[in-house]
Each structure stands twice: as C-alpha cells, then as structure tokens.
Amino acid sequence: MAHDATHQHEGSATKKIWSVFAILSVVTIVEVILGIIKPEFLIKTSFIYMSLLNWIFIVLTIYKAYLITWSFMHMEHESKGLRRSVVWTGVFLVAYLVFILLTEGDYIYEVYKGGYISWNF
Incomplete structure (x- = not known):
C-alpha cells in the first residue's frame, strides 16, 4: 500500500519536472528568437530609458528564475x-x-x- 502511494508521487513529480522543462524551454526559445530577430519596433520603442526588447528579456528572465525557485526549490510546499x-x-x-x-x-x-x-x- 505504501509502495503505491510512493509510486503515484514519483509519477506526478516526473510529470511536473517535464512540464516545467517544457515551459522553461519555450521561454528560452522565445528569448533566443527575439535576440536573433531583434524586431525593429521593440528596439526603437523606449520605456524608462531602455528599449522594450530589453524589458522583455528582463521580465522573461525573472519569470524563469521564479519558476525554477517555485518548482525545484519546492517553495510551493x-x-x-x-x-x-x-x-x-x-x-x-x-x-x-x-x-x-x-x-x-x-x-x-x-x-x-x-x-x-x-x-x-
């Protein structure tokens, strides 16, 4: 009986790890694509002395750090x-x-x- 509960926990942990991996991969791919393409309107538009592209990178990086902390440092528990x-x-x-x-x-x-x-x- 205890073995079944442990197995279910491992399965949900594996699923969670893969879902976090997928989210982090998508966000990283978006960052890389934006870094390669560098859309003109994001570079030319300024917000608080910095281009919108830089703000997007900052926000996405903070989001990734938050997700890593929340998931892998077990802050949700x-x-x-x-x-x-x-x-x-x-x-x-x-x-x-x-x-x-x-x-x-x-x-x-x-x-x-x-x-x-x-x-x-």
Whole structure:
C-alpha cells in the first residue's frame, strides 16, 4: 500500500519536472528568437530609458528564475511567510539592481555624450 502511494508521487513529480522543462524551454526559445530577430519596433520603442526588447528579456528572465525557485526549490510546499520572504527579497533586489543599472548607465552615457570625458576605449 505504501509502495503505491510512493509510486503515484514519483509519477506526478516526473510529470511536473517535464512540464516545467517544457515551459522553461519555450521561454528560452522565445528569448533566443527575439535576440536573433531583434524586431525593429521593440528596439526603437523606449520605456524608462531602455528599449522594450530589453524589458522583455528582463521580465522573461525573472519569470524563469521564479519558476525554477517555485518548482525545484519546492517553495510551493513551504509556508506562506517563507515563500513571501524568499520571493519578495528577490523581487526587491532585482528591482533595485535594475534601477541602479539604468540610473548609473544613463548618467555615464550622458557624461560621455556631453563631451566631459572622451570616448577613449
């Protein structure tokens, strides 16, 4: 009897692994296709100092990281407080990193564009 319950659990785990693998593969294929094609309207359209294509890459990468954490780190079986602490910490750190990169990158670009420092690299 216990053997049957274990076998059912293994089957659902295998199915879950393959479904997560399929989702991650599709998202990665979309990223690669967008990276190869680079649609003009996604490159020319800007949102918060960055092209929409870059924002799509950031969002898809965050989604893949969330899915990996949720599935393979077994966060779906943890308590609500632990899930929130792990997920929200990551969300805030990624948001802070994106903010810092955009702010500093734009500042450095404006300094070089304004001619205060020459482009010697």
